[in-house]
Amino acid sequence: MFDNEQSIAKENEVKKSVDTSIDLVKKLVKWIAIPIVLLVLFNMFAFTVKEDEVAVVRKLGETKKVIVDRDNEVAESQNDYKEEFKNVKIVKDKGLFFKIPFITSVQKETSKLLTYIAQPENINTYDKKQYEVSFFAQYEITHPGLYQVKLGSISKANSILDDLIYPIVINRINQAQSESFLTEKDTMYLTLQNGMEELNKKVAQYGIQLKDIEVYRTILPQTNIQSTYNKMKAERDAAAQEIRSEGKEEYDKTVAEVDREVTETTSNAIEESERIKGEADAEALNIYAYGYEAEVKDSNGNVTGTKKMNGYLIDPEFYEFWRSLQAYKEAIDEDTTIYMDKNNPFLKYFTN
Amino acid sequence: MSKTIKNLILGLTIIIIVVIALFSGIYVLDDGEQAIIERFGEKISIEKSAGIKFKLPFIDKVNKIKTDNLYTLQYGYRSQTSGDTRNPAQYSDVPTEAIILTNGSYIVNVEAMLQYRIIDAEAFYYNVDDPQGTLRLAFEGVLRRNVQNKDIDDALRNKGAISSETKQELQKKINDYGLGLRIESLEIQNTTLPSEVKPSYDDVINARNEKDKLLDDAKKYRNEKLPSARAEAYKMIEDSKAYKADKVKRAQGDVARFNEVYEKYKLAKDVTRTRLKIETMEEILKAVKDIHIIDMDSEGTIKYLPLTPSSAKGAE
Numbered sequence: 311m312f313d314n315e316q317s318i319a320k321e322n323e324v325k326k327s328v329d330t331s332i333d334l335v336k337k338l339v340k341w342i343a344i345p346i347v348l349l350v351l352f353n354m355f356a357f358t359v360k361e362d363e364v365a366v367v368r369k370l371g372e373t374k375k376v377i378v379d380r381d382n383e384v385a386e387s388q389n390d391y392k393e394e395f396k397n398v399k400i401v402k403d404k405g406l407f408f409k410i411p412f413i414t415s416v417q418k419e420t421s422k423l424l425t426y427i428a429q430p431e432n433i434n435t436y437d438k439k440q441y442e443v444s445f446f447a448q449y450e451i452t453h454p455g456l457y458q459v460k461l462g463s464i465s466k467a468n469s470i471l472d473d474l475i476y477p478i479v480i481n482r483i484n485q486a487q488s489e490s491f492l493t494e495k496d497t498m499y500l501t502l503q504n505g506m507e508e509l510n511k512k513v514a515q516y517g518i519q520l521k522d523i524e525v526y527r528t529i530l531p532q533t534n535i536q537s538t539y540n541k542m543k544a545e546r547d548a549a550a551q552e553i554r555s556e557g558k559e560e561y562d563k564t565v566a567e568v569d570r571e572v573t574e575t576t577s578n579a580i581e582e583s584e585r586i587k588g589e590a591d592a593e594a595l596n597i598y599a600y601g602y603e604a605e606v607k608d609s610n611g612n613v614t615g616t617k618k619m620n621g622y623l624i625d626p627e628f629y630e631f632w633r634s635l636q637a638y639k640e641a642i643d644e645d646t647t648i649y650m651d652k653n654n655p656f657l658k659y660f661t662n
Numbered sequence: 663m664s665k666t667i668k669n670l671i672l673g674l675t676i677i678i679i680v681v682i683a684l685f686s687g688i689y690v691l692d693d694g695e696q697a698i699i700e701r702f703g704e705k706i707s708i709e710k711s712a713g714i715k716f717k718l719p720f721i722d723k724v725n726k727i728k729t730d731n732l733y734t735l736q737y738g739y740r741s742q743t744s745g746d747t748r749n750p751a752q753y754s755d756v757p758t759e760a761i762i763l764t765n766g767s768y769i770v771n772v773e774a775m776l777q778y779r780i781i782d783a784e785a786f787y788y789n790v791d792d793p794q795g796t797l798r799l800a801f802e803g804v805l806r807r808n809v810q811n812k813d814i815d816d817a818l819r820n821k822g823a824i825s826s827e828t829k830q831e832l833q834k835k836i837n838d839y840g841l842g843l844r845i846e847s848l849e850i851q852n853t854t855l856p857s858e859v860k861p862s863y864d865d866v867i868n869a870r871n872e873k874d875k876l877l878d879d880a881k882k883y884r885n886e887k888l889p890s891a892r893a894e895a896y897k898m899i900e901d902s903k904a905y906k907a908d909k910v911k912r913a914q915g916d917v918a919r920f921n922e923v924y925e926k927y928k929l930a931k932d933v934t935r936t937r938l939k940i941e942t943m944e945e946i947l948k949a950v951k952d953i954h955i956i957d958m959d960s961e962g963t964i965k966y967l968p969l970t971p972s973s974a975k976g977a978e
Contacts, residue, residue: 334668338675358703362788405704422791423839425799439767446799448839493765493811521839526803528810529761530769538769539858546862550869557873564880572891579895583902590906597913604918619914619921631935632923635942647952656943657955 354411359404364421364454367407369414376455377401379421384519388453391515398455419454423521424464426471432531433480439488440534444527445479447471447506449513449520456517467518474512475523478505492528599623686719694730696783699723708784727783732846735798737805738773761856762806768814769856774805774825776832776848785842793841800839804832809853821850 359365359377367375376398378385385400409416430444449471451457461467482501483491490497506523513520530538601621605613622629642648650657690713691697697709700723709715717724738760745751760771778797780786790796808828809817817824829848836843855863927934947953 330665330668334671337672341675341679356702360700360703361705363703406702420791421788423789423796424791425796427799441763446803448796488767489765492763492767495807495811498807522835524800524803526799526806527758528763528806529758530763530767535761535769538767539856542768542856542859543862546859546866550862550865553866553869553873557869557876560873561876561880564877565883568884568887572887575888575891575895579898583898586899586902586906590902590909593906594909594913597910597917601917601921602914604914619917620924621917622920625924625927628924628927629920632920632938635938638942639945642946642950644949644951646950647954648947648950649954649956651956656940 356406356408357416358406359418361404362420362422363404363418364451365416365418366454366458367409367414367416369410371415373398373455373459374414375399375401376453377403377407378452378454380404382452384514385453388456388514388517392456392459395455417454417458419451419457421450423448423450424467426468426475428472428475428479430527431476431480433483435483435486435488435491437488440531441483441488441491442527442529442531443479443483443525445475445523445525447475447520447524448522449518451517452519453517456515458517460516461518467516470513470516474509478509479523479525498525597621683719687717687722689715689717689724691715691726694728696727696729698725698727698784698787700725705784705788725787727780727787729780729783732777732779733794734775734777735794735801736775737798737801738771738852759802762809762817764809764812764814764817766814769859770809770814770817771852771854771856772805772809772850773852774828774848774850776801776829777846778843779846780842781844782842785840787842789840789842793843796839797836797841797843800835801828801832804828804835805850818853818855821853825850 357365364379365377366373367377373395374397376385378400380402382400382402385402389395389398389400426447426449428445428447430442432440433443434440449467457467461470479502482505486498486501502523502525506520509523510520529535599621600623601619603616604619606615606617608614622633689697691709691711693712695712697715699706699709699717701718701721706722737756739753739755742752742754743749757771760773762770762772764770786793805824805828808824808831812820812824825848828850829845832848833845836845854860923934923938
């Protein structure tokens, strides 16, 4: 009997604690579940579009709204490309939007600037020079509605761009001279920008717009690289050759000039000196023959007058006599042996 | 379960939730960071200054961008290892990038690099897909076209000019893209000739040096020969002048002496003649060592008398 009471009491106790535990769990679940439910409701009734996203809002499959960048200027005109879109609303805002669950579907794309890179292509310029050209384009999705219907993915977009951009770029390079293509960067830039405008008209229907087209790499086709090296070498070798022969030519010319001038100077000098010597000889002969006017100086060395010195012509015989005596004196020296005839007048007083 | 424990658990849970909420509403911004706050995807604000910041818990999202970091983009080469105090940094070439054309379709190898910073966090975060890739493509395009319009010698020498042209154009281009980056520096580090052609280019420099030396030698030749020849010529003429002066002087001297003697001769001809003869003989015989007197009149052997000691030895 006591047991029964005890067990019933225990039972009640357990029941009570279970109740309170259940209570607790209920409360906890309330606190956790409510936010979760709110979250789910939120996602059903609202959606966000980030600053770098654009979105297409459809009701039961029909495009109703496109949400684009605040500074988008082309979405309206692109809208005209699809008849069915004439009632589509273009919203230029980002952030929180509301939708009807299950009926409204939202599909988002990126609004960032995307890069299209073309495969390198061998292109000829107008003057038949070939280059391997790589170019890229920057584009963005400006009308996500059109984009999703016509393209739907980046790879499809790239594929369309392949088809459209190549001909325009190739065509423009074909029309340029190789020199212009390489060096006139402003001209090339303008012609590509011009091409881009043309392209934008063509891609408008796909809901995209190009922001830039650029050639980023221009090289020679692999087969031409070696021949270019050869050309460069040959040109330099020729230049070196020319410089060397110029040098030699200059040198030879200068040496010849100098030699000529030296010869001229020397022969002039010889001529002059011979002339002077000739004058000297003549003057000396003249003095010997006719004499000269000698200066007379006083004791202080001042010139007071002249005195005539006579040449040998005044008495040629005596001159001969006197001159011979000088000659004997000069010619005979200590090593000479003299044989004198005893009848020599000099010995006149010696022998008698 | 007792009521207190129940309340405790409940209270704890509430506290945990509140704390989580609080933490979600506070964030810290370091120096050199900017934060873009988004609410439901829409940009609400940009925080640029450092410190403790507040936002709506859970609802607001914080995106931090480092704006102080300097990023490097290498062109034509890549670092393999960075250097330390013992070993230099290792690089590997990227030939497809490095080969650039110049005017006339010549080829040079270019290595360049740029450094950039994020200065507009909002633009950087939102505007361009793959900012680094886009920057690299734009960089290559602008760099190449600024090398292509130069002559090869210009391209090899004027690294500085090409670098600043490229920097300016590239900055404009990425501004147009809205990249939100600022190029802090752009430099061509190396422009070299392909190794195959370099010897020929070096040879041109050698040829110039050789030419200069030859021209120098030619100048030296002229500077040696001409003055030397002129000096000789001058000497020759001076010598002949001296000869002339000498000859004239001598003639005058001779004539003057003749005149002296002649004056005396005129006064007494015979006497003077004889005197002169004797004077001459005297002088001669004084000087001569070997004198013999010969008797030509006697018949038979010639007798002669030596007058000086040396000839006496040989006397008969």
